Amino acid sequence: MELRQIPVEELTFGMYISKLDRPWTETPFAFQGFVLKSDKQRDALKKYCKHVFIDLEKEDRPDVGKVTAQDLAKIRGTTVYKEAASVEVELPKARNAYVSTTVVMRELSRAVEIGNAIDSSRSHEAATQIAESVVRNPDAMALLTKLQENSGATLSRAVGISVMMAIFGRFLQLPVEQIHVLGMLGLLQDVGKLKLPADLAARGPINPEETELYRTHVNHSFRILGSTPGLPPELPGLASLHHERFDGSGYPRGLRGDAIAMPGLIAGIVDTYDTLTAPRPFGESLSPGNALSILLKERGKQFHPALVEQFIQCMGVFPVGSVVELNSGEIAIVIAQNMVRRMQPRIMVVQDAKGNRLLPYKMLDLMKDPKVRPNEPYRIQRTLEYDAVKLDPRELFL
Numbered sequence: 001m002e003l004r005q006i007p008v009e010e011l012t013f014g015m016y017i018s019k020l021d022r023p024w025t026e027t028p029f030a031f032q033g034f035v036l037k038s039d040k041q042r043d044a045l046k047k048y049c050k051h052v053f054i055d056l057e058k059e060d061r062p063d064v065g066k067v068t069a070q071d072l073a074k075i076r077g078t079t080v081y082k083e084a085a086s087v088e089v090e091l092p093k094a095r096n097a098y099v100s101t102t103v104v105m106r107e108l109s110r111a112v113e114i115g116n117a118i119d120s121s122r123s124h125e126a127a128t129q130i131a132e133s134v135v136r137n138p139d140a141m142a143l144l145t146k147l148q149e150n151s152g153a154t155l156s157r158a159v160g161i162s163v164m165m166a167i168f169g170r171f172l173q174l175p176v177e178q179i180h181v182l183g184m185l186g187l188l189q190d191v192g193k194l195k196l197p198a199d200l201a202a203r204g205p206i207n208p209e210e211t212e213l214y215r216t217h218v219n220h221s222f223r224i225l226g227s228t229p230g231l232p233p234e235l236p237g238l239a240s241l242h243h244e245r246f247d248g249s250g251y252p253r254g255l256r257g258d259a260i261a262m263p264g265l266i267a268g269i270v271d272t273y274d275t276l277t278a279p280r281p282f283g284e285s286l287s288p289g290n291a292l293s294i295l296l297k298e299r300g301k302q303f304h305p306a307l308v309e310q311f312i313q314c315m316g317v318f319p320v321g322s323v324v325e326l327n328s329g330e331i332a333i334v335i336a337q338n339m340v341r342r343m344q345p346r347i348m349v350v351q352d353a354k355g356n357r358l359l360p361y362k363m364l365d366l367m368k369d370p371k372v373r374p375n376e377p378y379r380i381q382r383t384l385e386y387d388a389v390k391l392d393p394r395e396l397f398l
Contacts, residue, residue: 003053008045011036012247012301016058021049035059071306075262077173083137087336087346090133090140097129098144101159105187112194112224120230127162127184134166134183135176139320139336142167146321147333157274157282162186164270171314178263181232185263186270188231189239192220202282218243218252234261242267245302265304269295269311272303279385287383288319316342323384328372329353331389332380338367343380350389 003018011017015036024032027048035058036042045052085093104126108118133141145160165186169179193201196217205211218240226236240252241264248256250268260268275283276291286294292312299308318324322334324347331351338344344366350358364370369377 003055005051005053007051008042008049010249011042011045011052011054012249013037014059016055017045017052018055018058019053020045021051066300067306067309072310075172075304075306075310077175077178079173079175081135081170081173085136085140087137087139087143090137091144093136094133094140094144097126097133097141098159100129101126101162101187105158108188108191109194112191118188118191118224118228118231120228123184123188123231127180127187130159130162130183131166131176131180134163134170134179138167138170142320143333143335146319157278158187158190161267161270161274164274165266168266168270168311168314172310181235181238182263182266184232185235185238185267188225188235189221189242189267189271190217191224191239192217192222195220204282215243215251237261238263238267241265242271244268246304247301249302260304262307265307269303269307273311273315285385287385288315288322289317289383316345318342318345318380318383320345323388324380325382325384326372327376327379327381330358331355331384332364333389335363338365341367347380 013036016033017036018033020027028044033055034041036045104119104122107122110116111118130141141163145163162183163186165182166179169182174182196214200210200214201217205214221239222236225231225239238261241255241260244250244253244255244260244264245268246257246260246265248254273291273295276286276294277283277288279285284291292315295303295308296312299305316337318334320334320337324332324334326332326347326349330349330353332347332349334345335348336346338346346363346365346367349362349364352358364378366378366380372378
């Protein structure tokens with residue numbers, strides 16, 4: 001039995017209340033354990049308890065994760081994108097865009113920290129470069145950002161989140177203008193963290209007092225972006241949505257369902273995935289597959305079911321940048337998707353079976369059935385944590 005302790009304020013209908021923070025006999029509940037089905041039950045819990053323990057295995061929810069064709073039609077666009085450059089050709093342009101964007105983010109950080117305004121033209125420039133690279137070839141920018149060394153500095157993950165949101169927008173066939181907005185949202189939605197203590201912003205809260213302070217970064221972001229001329233007018237409102245949840249369990253306003261604009265729903269999924277896969281102590285350091293499994297479990301609950309399904313398809317079984325172990329014992333990095341055969345991406349072998357670094361790297365397209373031995377093709381055995389291999393992105397394809 002898996003019990004999870006949560007504050008009463010975060011309860012949603014369908015949860016199974018297995019245990020209280022006080023004896024059942026001190027409450028008006030006739031049964032020791034019940035499914036939360038009414039406002040009356042929730043009000044009574046708020047009156048008598050501060051937190052409760054829920055049994056995840058006994059939840060009683062409708063099949064909210066089922067996705068219909070009508071659901072997909074509501075979230076998908078009609079813009080057709082074709083790969084305009086190979087990952088090898090696009091990588092130098094993606095690298096320039098990445099370097100330029102990190103410079104812009106450092107400028108932005110310094111400005112906010114000393115109380116100056118954000119340069120909206122520079123933010124537009126950075127988001128445009130990301131969007132243009134992603135439209136030409138999404139794999140190049142995805143590979144580059146994933147291989148960059150993560151740090152705990154405030155906004156250090158913003159570029160990666162921006163790229164992932166732009167890639168998802170392209171996968172959904174949204175217009176270029178919307179991809180640009182998603183990219184800018186990813187860059188700026190957490191700007192309010194610069195108003196928090198640096199260690200709290202980097203690692204997240206570890207107690208109720210820190211949680212309350214940490215959550216103020218959303219309002220800081222709204223205020224900072226709202227006072228910055230030249231940004232898309234909808235951006236401050238969108239920046240306040242990435243911690244809202246589909247079932248109403250998020251913050252700051254507890255919005256649910258269609259009350260959360262689609263860019264906010266996208267931002268919530270991408271931000272969560274990034275946190276799950278980020279290295280410790282800044283994230284959970286999970287493999288991509290495990291992170292996607294968690295999102296799948298929460299579809300229709302914390303996250304929009306159709307968007308979760310589409311995000312998993314967008315990322316693929318082996319997302320670009322994934323570190324994988326081959327049936328040869330060698331270690332490789334996924335450098336590009338094969339959209340026809342998602343189980344057989346293009347990879348770059350960087351370590352031999354004994355753990356020795358390979359130079360030059362060995363490039364393999366698994367869809368072409370390269371052989372380990374005469375009668376045995378290369379296959380991916382499993383994915384590893386993202387930080388299992390240290391690789392300098394400047395060495396790619398050189």
